[in-house]
Amino acid sequence: MTMLAGPFTEKGTLFGKGSLPVVERNLAFLEERHKLISHNIANVHTRFFKAKDLPEEDFLRLLNKSMDARDHKHVRVFEMIHNSKVYGDWDGGDGFLTEDTAGEVLRHSDNNVDIDKEMTKLARNGLMYQTMSSLAKKNYDLLRSTIRETA
Structure with missing residues (x-):
């Protein structure tokens, strides 16, 4: 297993409330997953x-457990719950543990990369990233609009 760090923090900030922390956690996860899938594709013949x-x-x-925990707090600040696969790193963000894809058929080169599966995962991951990016943009646009109205 390899540890991959995520870039987002939110504890104690304005951005620790609402849906934005959840969107940011999804973006961090999807970004790391994109890197892994791309790495798998690049090594299809290795x-x-x-x-x-x-x-x-x-x-x-x-993520669902973390959202439920936030909903039951008096001060509703989002904090990601960690386990053996998603852990907190030193800068307050999340890290992820990768897994080898087990049970896959090995190719003649003794590797188990199925290019069709990896390309499908990459396309799906990209669509999910676009969706989460749009949600983040809408959150920031709403915040910008609110600031302009009060200024």
């Missing part, structure tokens, strides 16, 4: 290479 992935289901389950 002997003995084993494809890696980030466990999307684990991340989403943890």
Whole structure:
């Protein structure tokens, strides 16, 4: 397993409230997953290479738990719950642990990269990233509009 760090922090800031921290966590996860999928595709012909992935289901389950925990707090600041796959790193962001894709058929080059699966994952990941980016932009546009109205 490899540790990958995520760039976002929110504890104790204006941006720790509302939907923006959730969107940012999704963007961080999708960015790291994009890097891994691209790495898998780049190594499709590398002997003995084993494809890696980030466990999307684990991340989403943890994100839902974190949102539920925030909803039950008196001060509703979002803090990501961590487990063995998603952990807190030194700068307050999240890190992710990669997993080898197990049970895959090895190719003649003793690698298990299925280019069709990886390209499908890459396309899906890209669409999800675009969606989350649009949501983040709408959040910032709303904040900008609110600041202009009060100034």
